[in-house]
Amino acid sequence: MLSVVPMRAGTSDKAEIVTQLVFGECYEVVGREDNWLQLELAADGYRGWIDFKQHTPVSAAYYKEWKQAKHPRAMELLQFVSCADAPVPIGLGSYLPFFDGESIRVNEEQYPFRGTASDTAATASQAQVLEVARLFLKAPYLWGGKSILGIDCSGFTQQVFGICGYQLPRDAYQQVTHGEEVHFVTQAQPGDLAYFSNDEGRIIHVGIVLEGQKIMHAHGEVRIDTLDHNGIYNAGRKRYSHTLRIIKRISL
Known part of the structure; x- marks a missing residue:
């Protein structure tokens, strides 16, 4: 079992990382x-390739049980799962399969975990979405990343909403199909998802709306910028970095 495993577009260590297995x-x-x-x-049904040496096999029965259950997520930037050979460091947003308050279960083995877990029984509020999102501030940008040590824009939103109990697809162009449209940026509420397009109209970026016409998104790092009807304005660079396409509201 490993903390993070890169999933690639092809069968080579040089192939593009399309996402990460946490x-x-x-x-x-x-x-x-x-x-x-x-x-x-x-x-989320996402596909990619991993090195077989990083594979942890589970039984068909465990896989079926895993898919049918809701699993808490790790809520600390770094914690450890106790294994026989060595403790495994895990980061914010990692899954805690079948966590009972003291240990997790992989196949039939129990592994102690003493960290903080998300509450799968409670429905998250928009305020909690923002609270979770702020835990990722300053995480460096990494194409295909989903961890606190490297994350991309849609990995950020997927992890935040996943911790809060809502499963988004992996990529921004897939995520935009979820939720109800907010017609004007002035009607946007904290916790809404704002999507941005390129010159061809393709959705290429996503971020989480904050209070006061601000947005949190992964661009170089997980950061906060200004949002208006044109898009994201980067005050440090004195220019717009992304063009607004649509805003969607997720009902948690």
Whole structure:
């Protein structure tokens, strides 16, 4: 079991990282080529390739049980899961499968965990969404990243809403299909998702709306900038960095 595993577009260590497999996630192996396994993630259906040496097999029964359950997430920037050979460091947003308050379960093995976990029984509020989002501030940008040590724009929003109990798809152009449209930026509320497009109209960026016409998004780092009807204005660079396309509201 590892903290974070890169999932790649192809069967090479040089291939593009398309997403990351974080601790506790479950997946199905759908293909194999040489020393590479093609995975489909149980949570969002995303596909990519990992080095077979980073594969942790689970039983078919465990996989089915995992898919049917709601799993808490780690709520601290860094904690440890106690394993027999060495403690495994895990970061914010990692899955805690079948956590009972003292330990997690992988297959039939129990592993002690003494950190803080999210509450899967409670419905998150918009205020809690913002509270979770702020935990990621200053996380460096990483294409395909989903961890506190490297995250991209849609990985950031997926992790924040996932911790709060709502499963978004992986990429921004997929996430935009969720929620109800907010027609004017002046009607946006904290916790709404704002989407941005390129010159061809393709959704390429996403961020979380804050109070006071601000937005939190992953751009170089997880940061806060100004949001208006044109898009995201970067005061430090004195220019717009992204063009606003649409705002959506997720009902948690």
